Amino acid sequence: MKQETLKQLLEDQVAKKAVALATDIDSGEQTLIYRDAASGPDAEHGEILSITRQSILDDRNKVHDVGGRRIFIEVFNPPLRMLIVGAVHIAQPLSRMASVTGYDVTVIDPRASFATDERFPGISLNGEWPDDAMRELDPDRRTAVVTLTHDPKLDDPGLEVALKSDAFYIGSLGSRKTHAGRVERLSAAGFTETEIERIHAPVGLDIGSISPAEIAVSILAQITEVLHRKIEGRAAA
Amino acid sequence: MADGNVATGLSQDDDVLNEAAAWRADGTNVALATVVSTWGSSPRPVGSHLAVNENGKLVGSVSGGCIEGAVVAEAMEVMKNGKPKVLEYGVTNELAWEVGLACGGSIHVYVEKVE
Structure with missing residues (x-):
């Protein structure tokens, strides 16, 4: 994980902003995904964006098979x-x-x-x-x-x-x-x-x-x- | 939890990521281990974190103790070569028994370096 990605995640948590991290666990590439924005290599990937946004709603962390890639979606929601x-x-x-x-x-x-x-x-x-x-x-x-x-x-x-x-x-x-x-x-x-x-x-x-x-x-x-x-x-x- | 689906709801892991970020900001090498899937009775849910630094300091947990030693050894390796890795421990894996995942479950742990 890039240091900037970690810093951004922590800043979002302080700001109580819902965000998820989509990690390709084979390549290590990571994309930060919000309800209305995204940044990283998969920021334009429609399927990953839609799976991730549903995960934010469901509060669920899970590995998804996306076109043969293993994508781990980890949700960082603000507290209940x-x-x-x-x-x-x-x-x-x-x-x-x-x-x-x-x-x-x-x-x-x-x-x-x-x-x-x-x-x-x-x-x-x-x-x-x-x-x-x-x-x-x-x-x-x-x-x-x-x-x-x-x-x-x-x-x-x-x-x-x-x-x-x-x-x-x-x-x-x-x-x-x-x-x-x-x-x-x-x-x-x-x-x-x-x-x-x-x-x-x-x-x-x-x-x-x-x-x-x-x-x-x-x-x-x-x-x-x-x-x-x-x-x-x-x-x- | 058969499919490794876990509702996150209440995160207990903020302190782990904060600590990892603080170590890295000090110029110390850090690896982060994250539980990415679980089957059966695994003690820590998907999304649990363990951070390790080059001095062997730990914060957080991925298993409640049974595989931490093995994960830390792998994390040290990942810290050196920078290549992320997926570790698998479970009842079908003899190594897992050796390292003591006697709780009867199986987990995948993703280990990455904080660059």
């Missing part, structure tokens, strides 16, 4: 994101554990006394109302959304935007009774049953969690399961 609505107690361990796991975490809460740097050191905080914040942060298929406030005034607007997005995971804290009320409100707001079923509620895997940190473990475990097993709709739990 987690958007947490509610700077509540559970959000403290959840945001830290998710950061360690590799997520780029943002905690959304318009209540200034909750969303403080003291309570969430090193975590991005967003003080907008959850629907505005969610629209601005624009969850995509590499984003998990978790609402934790218990307060429909805050959770519902965030959920309404999340349900219209491609977020790979949506979870919402609250008992079955709380969730039944939520389902009613979302139905009244025009969401279909299938859309509402995307919400994991009660949130997290059922592992008997009691403390906020244990609940965070169950939520992160469920998100991990959905991420890697690509479970459709509600989790197996």
Whole structure:
């Protein structure tokens, strides 16, 4: 690998720009490929470009046979994101554990006394109302959304935007009774049953969690399961 | 993972590439090993990196320990002659047993010099 190629990859990671490296593993030639640009010997190779751009979308590293050449495609996507609505107690361990796991975490809460740097050191905080914040942060298929406030005034607007997005995971804290009320409100707001079923509620895997940190473990475990097993709709739990 | 397909999702390897770049920037020779395919139970996913410098310093891993020694020896060679190489370790390869890929899987590792 050329030193400049390595430097460029690292710069793109800092800039949170999706890029992939296509390596001919017999010749060693390498091409950097972006969604809308490419540089290197295969920068004009239509098949390699299209395979690579699909790999960026699928987050997959793989060796492909391209006209008898072995091309290794390695994707360098920006980190997965987690958007947490509610700077509540559970959000403290959840945001830290998710950061360690590799997520780029943002905690959304318009209540200034909750969303403080003291309570969430090193975590991005967003003080907008959850629907505005969610629209601005624009969850995509590499984003998990978790609402934790218990307060429909805050959770519902965030959920309404999340349900219209491609977020790979949506979870919402609250008992079955709380969730039944939520389902009613979302139905009244025009969401279909299938859309509402995307919400994991009660949130997290059922592992008997009691403390906020244990609940965070169950939520992160469920998100991990959905991420890697690509479970459709509600989790197996 | 039968076809060597692995969702990357969460990269843990940024520090490996950063370290490799830092070594190279200091004028030290560096080789980079990357897992390019896996079959069966391989401990590290496709895209895992191991960087080695001319002083024998290592960062990262391609196997969780079982073939690192052999990969490092090959990396030293690649550092000298500059020719990239695909290494194969697995149950069908007697050498792999010798170097200890006892976890029952098979992997291909691409080794290249950072020029």
